Amino acid sequence: MHLGFPLTVLFTIVVNSANGQACESQDCIVNEWSDWSDCSSTCGDSGTKARQRLILQQASCGGTCQLNTTQRAECNRKCCPQDCVYGQWTAWKFLYFSFNCSEGGERYVFHRGRTIERESACGGMSCSGDLKEIKCGQLKCYRECVLGMWSFWGSCQGPCEQKGVRKRTKIIKQEPSCGADPCPPLEEEEECIAGCCPVDCQLGQWSVWSECNITCGTSNRTRTRFVQPAECDGTPCSEDPVSEDREECERYENVDCVVEPWSAWGDCSLTNGVCGEGVRNRSRGVVVEAECQGSPCPELEEVGVCLGPCCRQDCQLSEWQPWTYCSTSCGTGIRYMID
Structure with missing residues (x-):
């Protein structure tokens, strides 16, 4: 029987234990390997590739299927190219003065350098660049403009409590020369809100003095007035802008005691x-x-x-007093005993 593709088939004759009939042992059937996959790496020591095949028919009648369906292999196990790596250039430093740079006079000559941080390997870009550079600078008489720090902002100029403009300036510490760029603007301005509007001092009339807050002796009395203090550079007050005045007063007023009527x-x-x-x-x-x-x-x-109610009281007699003298000294008389 032809299936249209190469097959790996193993046959043996076994006896079916269930019905005693002989059957032909057959191992599993797989197709051919697929193409190799792309390598997982282009260089180095870890690249691998893989290929696969499928099981078309499982084993039967005691056949086996001890076949791998995936196969892996090393690939591109080679040195990876490494380009040369340079360090950062140092800052330009003055080297000497020279008349050989160009016409026009003596000029500054500067130099800078760099180092190789990693050499090239495995065919990488080689370290062919310069490690030192020299360049000509400005004329020896060259001076750049040097300015001082900004001054503090000036006061806001404009109508009070509205948008205005304030300015600040710089001074030139060193004038430019020998082709240096001119100094930038020395004045800067920005929008601002002008300060509050001036308010002049206003003093009202004094009120009448209050009554002396005592009826017998010495105390104080007060008077008040409206005060609007000067604000925002307004005209100041001509006197101390106090809103309350106080002075000593005397009052002697006899007041008799007044009581309520008696209660019940x-x-x-x-x-x-x-x-x-x-x-x-x-x-x-x-x-x-x-x-x-x-x-x-x-x-x-x-x-x-x-x-309260009358108390009940029985009659009470005192003890007899001694007898009085007899009313006569002879004959028949009378004497008494009183209680």
Whole structure:
């Protein structure tokens, strides 16, 4: 039987244990290897490539399939080209003065250098560049413009509380010469908001003096006025811009004490708690305290006698007094004994 592609087939004769009939042992069938894949690296010691094949038919009747379906191989195991690597150029440094650079006079001559940080290898770009360079500079009389630092910004010029302009300047410390570039502008300006508008000082009229805040003795009284302090360079005040004035004052006003009417009498508190005499209270509050030399307040509490129910009392006799003298010295008289 022809399948249209090369096959690897192994045949053996075995006996089917299930029904006792003989069957032909057949190993698995695979196709040919595919083409090799691209190498994983173009150089170095780690490049690999791979190829694969497929199992077209599994093994049967005791056949085997001990075949690899993937195959790997080394590739491009060779030295990788390395280009020459230079270090950074050093800064240009003055070397000497020379008349050989060009016409026009003596000029500065500068030089700089660099080092090789890595040599070329395996066919890489070689280190063929210069490691030192020399160049001619400006004329010996050449001087660049040298400026000082910017000054502080000036005040904002423009209508108050609106957009204006402020400026700052530089001074020339060294004038340019022998073909050097001219100095840049020495003045710079930017937009700004002009300061607040001037407000002149305004002083109102003094109010009348307040009453002396005491009725008997020495105290203080005050008066006030409106004050608008000068702002933003406005006209200053002609006097101390205080809004309150204070002075000493005296006041002597006699005030008599005024009391409330007496309250109603309280309950009678009997001496023995049952009957007879007792006491009761009443009080009054102060409406106006006495001040200065006014009449002082009278008593604010009063105690009065009160009577409760009549107490029951039996008659009681004292002991007999001695007999009085007889009313006659002879005959029949009378004498008394009183209790």
